[in-house]
Amino acid sequence: xxxxxxxxxxxxxxxxxxxxxxxxxxxxxxxxxxxxxxxxxxxxxxxxxxxxxxxxxxxxxxxxxxxxxxxxxxxxxxxxxxxxxxxxxxxxxxxxxxxxxxxxxxxxxxxxxxxxxxxxxxxxxxxxxxxxxxxxxxxxxxxxxxxxxxxxxxxxxxxxxxxxxxxxxxxxxxxxxxxxxxxxxxxxxxxxxxxxxxxxxxxxxxxxxxxxxxxxxxxxxxxxxxxxxxxxxxxxxxxxxxxxxxxxxxxxxxxxxxxxxxxxxxxxxxxxxxxxxxxxxx
Amino acid sequence: xxxxxxxxxxxxxxxxxxxxxxxxxxxxxxxxxxxxxxxxxxxxxxxxxxxxxxxxxxxxxxxxxxxxxxxxxxxxxxxxxxxxxxxxxxxxxxxxxxxxxxxxxxxxxxxxxxxxxxxxxxxxxxxxxxxxxxxxxxxxxxxxxxxxxxxxxxxxxxxxxxxxxxxxxxxxxxxxxxxxxxxxxxxxxxxxxxxxxxxxxxxxxxxxxxxxxxxxxxxxxxxxxxxxxxxxxxxxxxxxxxxxxxxxxxxxxxxxxxxxxxxxxxxxxxxxxxxxxxxxxxx
Numbered sequence: 001x002x003x004x005x006x007x008x009x010x011x012x013x014x015x016x017x018x019x020x021x022x023x024x025x026x027x028x029x030x031x032x033x034x035x036x037x038x039x040x041x042x043x044x045x046x047x048x049x050x051x052x053x054x055x056x057x058x059x060x061x062x063x064x065x066x067x068x069x070x071x072x073x074x075x076x077x078x079x080x081x082x083x084x085x086x087x088x089x090x091x092x093x094x095x096x097x098x099x100x101x102x103x104x105x106x107x108x109x110x111x112x113x114x115x116x117x118x119x120x121x122x123x124x125x126x127x128x129x130x131x132x133x134x135x136x137x138x139x140x141x142x143x144x145x146x147x148x149x150x151x152x153x154x155x156x157x158x159x160x161x162x163x164x165x166x167x168x169x170x171x172x173x174x175x176x177x178x179x180x181x182x183x184x185x186x187x188x189x190x191x192x193x194x195x196x197x198x199x200x201x202x203x204x205x206x207x208x209x210x211x212x213x214x215x216x217x218x219x220x221x222x223x224x225x226x227x228x229x230x231x232x233x234x235x236x237x238x239x240x241x242x243x244x245x246x247x248x249x250x251x252x253x254x255x256x257x258x259x260x261x262x263x264x265x266x267x268x269x270x271x272x273x274x275x276x277x278x279x280x281x282x
Numbered sequence: 283x284x285x286x287x288x289x290x291x292x293x294x295x296x297x298x299x300x301x302x303x304x305x306x307x308x309x310x311x312x313x314x315x316x317x318x319x320x321x322x323x324x325x326x327x328x329x330x331x332x333x334x335x336x337x338x339x340x341x342x343x344x345x346x347x348x349x350x351x352x353x354x355x356x357x358x359x360x361x362x363x364x365x366x367x368x369x370x371x372x373x374x375x376x377x378x379x380x381x382x383x384x385x386x387x388x389x390x391x392x393x394x395x396x397x398x399x400x401x402x403x404x405x406x407x408x409x410x411x412x413x414x415x416x417x418x419x420x421x422x423x424x425x426x427x428x429x430x431x432x433x434x435x436x437x438x439x440x441x442x443x444x445x446x447x448x449x450x451x452x453x454x455x456x457x458x459x460x461x462x463x464x465x466x467x468x469x470x471x472x473x474x475x476x477x478x479x480x481x482x483x484x485x486x487x488x489x490x491x492x493x494x495x496x497x498x499x500x501x502x503x504x505x506x507x508x509x510x511x512x513x514x515x516x517x518x519x520x521x522x523x524x525x526x527x528x529x530x531x532x533x534x535x536x537x538x539x540x541x542x543x544x545x546x547x548x549x550x551x552x553x554x555x556x557x558x559x560x561x562x563x564x565x
Contacts, residue, residue, distance in 0.1 A: 008319075009293065009322070010290075010292065010452040011292060011293040011294010011295060011452075012293075012294060036452075036458075037452070037453055037454065037477075039292070039476075042476045042480060057361075075380065077340075077378055077379045078379070102377055103361060104362075104377065104381050105359070106380065106384060109359065109381065109384075109385065141455065143454065143487040143488050143491055144487075144488060144491040144492075146424065146455060146456045146459055147455070148453075148455045148456070170453060171320065171453070172317075172452070173319045173320055173416070173418070173419075174318075174416055174421055174457075175421035175423070176453075176455065178374060182374075194538050195325045195538050195539060195541065196322040196325060199320075199321075199325060200322065203320060203418070206418045207418055210419050211374065211419065224535045225535050225538070225539055251505050251506075252506060254475055255473075255474055255475035255476065255505060256475075256506070256509075257476040257477075
């Protein structure tokens with residue numbers, strides 16, 4: 001079973017829920033798919049055993065074969081290729097803008113001269129390790145790199161279906177989130193009972209409905225703000241899986257990178273109960 | 283005219299709360315919410331929408347099953363796994379590269395223009411505000427960010443405004459880089475946690491990569507004074523000015539519930555601190 005932990009709004013407690021759920025269960029694999037800002041390793045402190053670079057394919061032009069026909073520029077939907085036409089006996093040339101390239105392969109496939117091949121461009125690194133008996137995988141996007149979805153897909157290639165897989169997703173509602181949650185059987189949406197929390201929860205719910213993924217809600221810092229998140233969940237018949245009240249001690253543990261269940265063992269039971277609720281839902 | 287962006291790396295550190303306060307404090311500015319896939323600033327600025335525009339970006343492949351000969355070439359060649367074995371195109375996975383439509387021998391695949399969202403030019407009691415709503419499960423958030431920044435810049439130039447104040451998204455990827463590129467300075471809001479520091483370091487690297495000067499604010503600094511000290515030392519070593527520290531204050535949530543900026547919320551103790559941050563940011 002694959003469970004993704006997501007939220008529209010950032011900083012609501014995705015990593016807290018994902019990490020502590022993982023620590024409360026047996027036979028778990030943990031994937032940190034927030035590749036722009038991965039944080040789960042701060043809490044799980046995995047021993048990294050394997051590192052591999054992540055690449056996307058980008059075009060490379062063989063100038064000897066290229067006759068500057070411009071087909072590659074014409075087929076590139078991302079404006080990642082420019083062609084300098086020939087003039088005054090100069091052959092002209094093809095310019096590639098790698099940061100705009102999505103790696104679709106159209107240019108190399110459709111080049112009439114077969115002058116373009118795909119070469120690897122590094123976009124980040126994937127690390128695999130163990131945190132006690134939890135199998136741990138995370139990806140880290142290189143700084144200055146735009147495209148996180150290909151790296152997220154490559155992290156998810158490590159999914160081990162024999163385990164309970166927990167995915168820590170990035171915040172927001174756009175492509176990186178969709179790629180991160182798409183393979184999951186269930187999604188936990190973490191929110192807080194504030195107008196910002198509600199606004200972004202509604203957006204995240206719309207995304208999951210569109211993707212047809214079953215979901216429930218965790219309300220973090222449940223005793224601050226107002227009761228509009230509760231009302232919304234009631235109106236929309238959305239299951240509330242867990243409420244965690246605001247507690248300075250929890251905030252302090254978080255700030256130090258200490259998982260909640262390590263110091264407050266009573267939460268292990270709460271996370272297991274939540275897991276049982278989820279298994280009944282799917 | 284100066285463009286200032288508020289970013290954080292980590293989500294939920296208080297970007298929008300601080301940006302909304304700047305809306306109340308700054309004169310002669312246009313506000314922009316570049317967190318287009320989870321926009322919240324409108325909840326505090328209460329915009330009255332004046333102009334509404336469709337944001338068209340990218341295309342999606344559409345298969346005409348009547349012409350399709352089921353040769354399956356598109357299934358094998360799609361790098362995004364968007365075409366299933368039964369020849370159904372998943373519009374959410376499709377990245378609009380058009381490879382399938384180019385190679386289809388039957389000419390059965392057409393590329394259809396996407397409406398990827400909407401953007402708005404609004405009036406608020408604080409002045410003009412440009413904001414957007416990305417369509418559900420749409421991509422191209424970076425392009426939408428670039429679009430609304432361009433609209434805001436044009437307003438600032440036309441009306442002779444002093445500032446474009448940008449509320450940025452979390453993370454370090456596509457929409458962050460689009461929010462950051464070409465600004466005059468970036469304010470990074472962090473919190474005194476290991477995660478906050480870890481993420482701030484990465485977003486600082488991004489800003490350095492694009493040669494944007496940065497200043498730092500620590501929010502909820504008193505939740506862990508020791509960690510706040512770590513952040514201050516880190517910034518000192520890097521030559522980054524920490525221009526303010528905001529204490530943990532339940533009034534922030536109360537003001538949000540009341541739909542008002544924290545600097546206008548009665549009895550708020552941190553008004554003075556934020557006034558000071560805005561001054562330091564604009565010296």
